[in-house]
Structures are given as C-alpha cells and as structure tokens.
Amino acid sequence: MPSYVRGRYAPSPTGELHLGNLRTALVAWLAVRSSRGTFILRVEDLDQPRVIEGAEERILDDLRWLGLDWDEGPDVGGAHGPYRQSERMDFFAAALQKLENRLYPCTCSRSDLRRLASAPHGPQEEGPAYPGFCREKQRHTERPPRPAALRFSVAPGDVFFSDLMMGEIQQNVAQDVGDFVLRRADQIIAYQLAVVVDDGAMNINQVVRGADLLDSTPRQIQLFQALDLPIPRFAHIPLVLNADGERLAKRDQSTNIRALRHAGIQADELLGILGHSLGLRDTPGACTLGHLVDAFAWEKLSRKPWVCSGVLKKIMD
C-alpha cells in the first residue's frame, strides 16, 4: 500500500450523477479519508460535444450534498491544476510528442471499421480488435487524404495487474483491442490518453472507478509504461443495476441523484443505504460519513453488482 494515498474522483459532465456514480465516488473518498490521504476532484470534460451545460455544477453539488469534500479540484484549486481537462491541452500535446514514435495516423472510416464487426470479438465493448490497417499504409503515403485519428502501437504480450476489488487481471491488448486511438480525427483527445496523463501529472497513486472501466485499464497501463509514469493501484467498483438487471444510465430519472433528492431522501439515509450495499454496515439505516470512514476496509467491500431497485422503491413510494 502506498504510504501516502492520492486518490481521485473524475466525473464527466455529460449528464446527471446516478446512484452508481455516487456510490463509486463514496468509495473513492472513503478509501482516501480512512488513510488520511489527499482527495482530488478532476472534471473530465474533453468530449465537449457531449458536455451538458451546468452538469459540472450539479455533479459537484450532489457530491457536496452527500458530505464529500476534496483537497484539490476545479473550485478549490491546488498545486496540480488546472482540474478541468479542457484546460490541460498542453499536457496532452506534450504526451503525444513524447509518444511520437509509437503513433500513426489512421484514416479508417466508420464503415471500414464496421466491416470488421464479423471478426471475433475481444472482451471489451468497443467491438473487435483494430487490425492495424493504417500501420502499414502510412509507410507508403506522405500525408493522410482526410482528417486522421492518431493510433498508439500497442506492445505485444499480456498485461497483468492486481485489482483491489476484482483480483488478478490479465489481458493481451494487442490481440483483444489492437492499436487504439489517442486523438480522434476531430482532434479530441481520447479518454485513455487524458486519464493517464492527468493521473500521472497529479501524482495519483490510487484509482477508484466503476467496473465498466476495468477493460480500459490494461491499455492505460501500456500508456503509463510508454510515458515512464508510475502505475497507480486500481480498484474497480462493481456496478449498480436496476430492477431489470441493467446497468444504470445517466438519463434514467429514477436513479438520478437529483431526482432522489427531489423525492426527499436525506444524505444520512442514502449514506446508510450505500454503506449497507457496500458491506460496510449491517443494516441500511441512516448513518454518517464518520461511521463509514471508521468501518471502511477493502476486504469488507461487496464484490457483487448491487441491484438497487428494492431500496429505491421504498424511497420513491
């Protein structure tokens, strides 16, 4: 365990915070506060076309409503700012420069890539592995004929890591994902690059986030290595599911924190419910953040997805 923990929560202001997001934020915060570390809030607003006006303020407000606080962030500042990714373009440009000999332009169109869809799939949701069409092509052409994405030549072999929640993980990025995009053709910096550059620059040594990002981690480990950055430890928190067993969506009103607040739920009630769902409390009755800090231990945390419907029904009725 690192002797001094620097952990973070990194929401994207592309919608409202839902119960799953807030539960993950709570674990990230508890894991830092129970070890007297530093908690950082970083806003991942690079995908500007998807950013929703006012969402950042609403997310921060929901986090504060639960009682969470942060030592560094867009509103409080800090030594590793700015804390909004849209204001950190220089960092990403420098990283792309550093990676230059591992990058190549890719002009594959959506339909080129769709034709791959019949190929065998890797475990990730993004579809089949990219077979490296443009890696060869660029050797023969001077300039790409249309706006090009930048792909990262992945290293062969397996990536291994030990996740605090999910255990031992192994993935062959070259086979399962292939060379992946670091800057899209529309010039937007990809999440995979931004998150690694910023976790590195902000000295983050503990990454807590939703299990939906587990598949991204081997790619990010390759980037940490290529950029000579220390690899943080990871904890991927099992997802929250609705009554139909589906993962929560930002647009789903019934699991949106705004809606729950509007329905009258109190922060201590929600803390009790979340603490219980996580395995930190024996009953779902109201509790304080202090109770959860005292109870926090990685070993106790539930490793299963949490179906939140029963609890919500009780609140909303």
Ligand code: GLU
């Ligand atoms: N911004 C990402 C999200 O909201 C999380 C990134 C991370 O924690 O690595 O899904």
Ligand code: ZN
């Ligand atoms: Zn291509």
